[in-house]
Amino acid sequence: MSSKFNYGTDHLTIGICLDIAAGKTKGIIGDEAAARVQASYNEVKKIVHAQLPVYGINTGFGPLCDTHINEEDTSTLQSNLLKSHSVGIGKPIPQEIAKLMLISKVHALAQGYSGINPATLDRIIWHIDHDVIPVVPEKGSVGASGDLAPLSHLFLPLIGLGEVFINGEKFPAGQILKDHNLEPLVLGPKEGLALINGTQFILAFAIKAVQRLNDALNLVDLIGAMSLEGLMGSARPFDARIHAIRPFKGTELVAARLFTLLSESEICNSHVNCDRVQDPYSLRCMPQVHGASRNAWLHLKELTEIELNSVTDNPIIFDANDTISGGNFHGQPLALPLDYATIAAAELGNISDRRCYLMSEGRYGLPKVLTNDPGLNSGLMIPQYTTAALVTENKTLCFPASADSVPTSLGQEDHVSMGSISGRKLHQVIDNLEYIQAIELLYATQAMDFRRPLKSTPVIEACHSYIRHYVPFINEDRIFATDINQIHQLITNGSLLATANEAALNNNINLNHNDEFGIY
Template identity: 80%
Template sequence: MNSFNYGVEHLSIGKVIDIASGKLKGTINKEAAEGIHRSWREVEKIVHAQKPVYGINTGFGPLCDTSISEKDTSLLQSNILKSHSVGVGKPIPQETAKLMLITKVQALAQGYSGISPKTLERVIWHIDNDVIPVVPEKGSVGASGDLAPLAHLFLPLIGLGEVFAGNEKQPAGQVLKEHNLQALILGPKEGLALINGTQFILAFAIKAVERLNNALNVADLIGAMSLEGLMGSSRPFDARLHAIRPYKGTKYVAQRLASLLNGSAINGAHINCNRVQDPYSIRCMPQVHGASRNAWLHLKELTEIELNSVTDNPVVFSAENTISGGNFHGQPLALPLDYATVAAAELGNIADRRCYLMSEGRYGLPKLLTNGAGLNSGLMIPQYTTAALVTENKTFCFPASADSVPTSLGQEDHVSMGSISGRKLHMVLDNLEYIQAIELLYASQALDFRRPLLSTPVIEACHQLVRKQVPFIDEDRIFSEDINQLHQLITSGEFEAIAKEAAKQHHINLNNDDEFGIY
């Protein structure tokens, strides 16, 4: 198995997902081990010198002026894990909690946090053995780090809390005993180092970058299918048009759409028609999908910076040089997460408009995409669902980062609420994936009404995949079953994979630029 060296190598979004899935193994090499050990020894020097340093021999938050004796510095660290474990709500997904563990190791292994090698080894044991702590979804304000979720994440180190082992929720202490492991006794600063940081926000950002990337790619594919079903024009995707307004995302989408449609018999059949312009939801896909891609690029860039950053406080450069700063503050990710939420919602918004357009009975398509409209409602009501999901997404678009509620008796008087930004984005993505499944239902049906004309190899491969799961609609049936089948095709990655394979076989350039990837 390929390995990744925590703390000394650059961690990409693709790599962290590969570590979580077991495709890549994270290790501590000699260089990282030396830095970790050095930082740990510097904290011990601070304790012995009895020099007041926040969180090592002082209380926390508004108790920062309260001195802690040398003999109580260890108890202080276990107390912080217990007292800060105040999360509520459902557990976050196991993969997300695992990403929190991995990203915390990457931050601590850089050698500025005073963590002991033994503690870091135990965290890595949890990752390697898929013993994943139970972390409630709510309770972080996203500054001072994600205190509550991180406290729950690391309770198992001291034998407390719960873990998922074999997909079953079990007491952490019991699982440790089964593996002949003892609960750890944390040293000075270790509890604070574990719970200070943005790893909850970051884990949600990592998954959002992956999911939104898939949704963006799928949006172009389904949008091209819808265009063909509506007999729209490919002229708006001409490279010359986008060279004179050269946003990265817009140019990228235009090139993909032009490649997807090049050589289509459907497109060629109406090249001299008297339709001057298509509606915006067809014509402006490069501008709308492209704007969402620009937001995705911004989120990806900042997420990768955070992945390779130290978000602890205080930061230990040496026993004589510690800095109490604000690297734990979640604002750098909160803002782009809110921006990406709007970007994801807009993909759903424009997809709903295309569904509506295909159901109107225009451009040679039958009303509601059925030949027997009247006795059969056809594809009338699935668009109600897209309308409901689009509206629900709009309610999630208020930026959590626009608000701040002071905490810690005013010591922490501005917080990011980035944890809420991260969770909200995934709610929007959940809805978007269903909207895309419904558009795929409409687009596939519309394409069938263009037979015997065929589209391009990629679009035909996508259509064939759909028809293996969902037959042509000639009379009413329970459409939720079709929607769920198509949703599975999209979220599993199978739909995009088929498109990529067809593009490869037929030498079609879908513009697989590294900048728009996750590695």
């Protein structure tokens, strides 16, 4: 464990949150946060003893908010809340997403506005530190009033109910508590509500999407540069002067990256004086298209980080005489940028498919379908069918979930965000995008081989060689799904990006022209 993070007081970035989930950083409750949490917990006890009417502490929930709850029943009220709201269905969400939910919830509760018992926070941190991860179904949240259903499932293990994952295997939570000599918690007033009222389901999907889409954006520039080399396109459209007079941040960054990736390429330099006036848009407009997606990513990153350091439950406890029932649990601030990012991710696949098509046409000195013997061999004709299918599937996923709202809770909750669906859909689009990128790499490496003995630049050549180590040159037809899946693995395990970054470092090449586009 290389470092520590103080929940509730330090600023939590997306990168740090992912590092805590990966076990690289340890999250702790420092003295300042502990004092705040204890003070807030004490204020809730004052409210109960004084019988001050405060929503969710001594009242029912939702449309039952006018129902008074006796002091002796306040604990039962909270455990009933977790049980009754555990209505999620579908497959379990990935364990990393559930762990990110735990981490982001601890950080929100540790700020001292939620009335949580310090012992409850300690138990949640125990789950994080020991990788005992609750089983959370993927469907059931409308993204307002908090992610009620998934958060209820997330915290059932605190009271000895539900299931947990340990090393990928499911176990009853009660059994695991016994195995570790731990007793189920008895929730105090406000605790159940504090646990399930919040946006941590939407937020966890957003955190992971920021990381995944960032990787995809870094790859799409690299893959686009490789395709441009295979097609003998021009690097002139990436001249910084063009983009300085239309200075979108994402566009300028992509242009700088592409210019750097292609600088002093033998392939590029071999056709400087050719009579080709300009390239198709899928090559020439990479800064504008990739860059627009980067702008959407930046918007999502900035808002996700705000949410990551926010208090999103209800009511907010300032002191016993100052509690406010507000709407910080509403998921709309993330639902909209998640839908925006979904379109941005889909467009990366759209332009990638166009480059695949371009490389198969037999233009610019390349053989049709990138094979030496077309006719007898279909070559790379059909993989583009797969990119076309994936691109269209992504388009169907681009309908914004946040554009809809279905009233719930007998009309008390009459506008909801549906941001939980936005978050899940974005990951489906990124899943498809990673396969589209794998197919474009299959095309680009093959196209580059037809330009030999000319070489590209160190980073591009390192990536070409790395792919060729796993996927040989295509001399004749074979089962191309095997090649696609192999390249897909190099994308998803991070090794291809790592190869590019190592080559850049070894050759003193800077591909990170703007720190704002990082996750730390």
